[in-house]
Amino acid sequence: MTIESDELAPARKTGAALVDDLADRIRNRIMTGEIPIGAQLRQAELASDFGVSRTPVREALRQLQTSGLIEVLPNRGAVVSVPAPWDVREAYEVRAELEALAAARAVRRITRDQIEQLRVANREMYDYSLARSTGTAPDERDHRRSNDLFHTLIASISGNARLAKAINDINETFPRNVSAQLIVNDSRHRDENFREHERILQALADGDAERAAAEMRQHVVDAGEQLARWYELRSSTVFRGE
Amino acid sequence: MTIESDELAPARKTGAALVDDLADRIRNRIMTGEIPIGAQLRQAELASDFGVSRTPVREALRQLQTSGLIEVLPNRGAVVSVPAPWDVREAYEVRAELEALAAARAVRRITRDQIEQLRVANREMYDYSLARSTGTAPDERDHRRSNDLFHTLIASISGNARLAKAINDINETFPRNVSAQLIVNDSRHRDENFREHERILQALADGDAERAAAEMRQHVVDAGEQLARWYELRSSTVFRGE
DNA sequence: GGGTCGCTTTGTGGATCCAATCTTAAGCAT
């Protein structure tokens, strides 16, 4: 908490920090649906939005391309990738295995406090989605945050940073607003999601690594199947803009 | 005067293709040990080496940074990451889980021909490393290729492109010449590696998914442990250049 | 009236420019 005047200037980021920051902000716009699937990304527009030149924007786009979130067409710019249902299933199968491993590892390291934290996150998520469905909450972002927290907490408790990163890498491939909306809008999905989380939690609390892994694997595969179905439906529908 | 053949100019790459190509070539230099661990990467040098300007080189470096192969220090350029032993263990634990999944999936899809292909790759690898240890072969690159082939083949047979990519992403984090040298130079490691591959192969041939996964998991964890030990030894030794 | 050719516009992408920063080394003082 220094009163140093370094605070005055917004500490203009530079280099890798700037590029990563730009990538984050662009990714966020996609994750929340602000930039919809299939939309074009104009370098000049992004650059002026963020108050930088096109150079760092291009580097950020290149990163997003590597992660698969966007596709860059030669001389024609970048578009937000439209996930193929089969790709969703493949990705979620991998994610399921990784999160299962995370849950199994977490059993040996989780504390009583952390279990309570997870319980709170799960309860919060349920409350948010209920509020949303009754029209109280304005958007699904709170819900998404709580749901993400549940999973990232377990990943971090696993104590394997690489594992957490691998899981995150896969998640960053698909816009998150879609899966959030699925849970929020469909009461069956909502309840099921809540109960699956509860079961995972119980296994963690019981110290049963085997069961925690199995429950987690099933949970993620289920979620992937829901998401894949949504994209299937979408692609079979006549496109009519966002 | 130049002949009007477009063939002479090697179809100059551009855009993503160029950047990916540069990243590949730089990664290769690191993987083979041509650029050793901890070495500096100068943008201008790489640019002139590859006959391009610094702009695409920087984008390529950014990609390698994201994958973790190099570290970029603000205003001070990039250096090849020096893997920490604990990071190696973590990464290989993840890789083990992924490859185990790949092996389990491969059981249901593998053909008789592919089993034979794997057997050949494994045999080749053994022959290469024997030749190397008796001084016949000049380097470990052939060995590395065969070993990589064994693993990438199984990953691709799994039929899950995401899975193959996830495995590859982890592998690209660590220079490969080290693990190859380990196997080539130590006859105990060499024999063990060969036999572990054989056991995986047998499980695949028997159609036993459970065992294939278990054998593969063990094999990768073992390899990771060897590699981690090597880096431990290295870091505890007084640095004396490469 | 439909299709094709060519011009114009828009945007990407590598090359270049220059400011900012880090490193090195020399100079100066203690």
Next chain:
DNA sequence: ATGCTTAAGATTGGATCCACAAAGCGACCC
């Protein structure tokens, strides 16, 4: 000799420039 200050050189990193490619548009020809 040691340590601090400062000037020069090297290198990064964002901004700008310009060549090229692709989509849009209109005129012209059949």
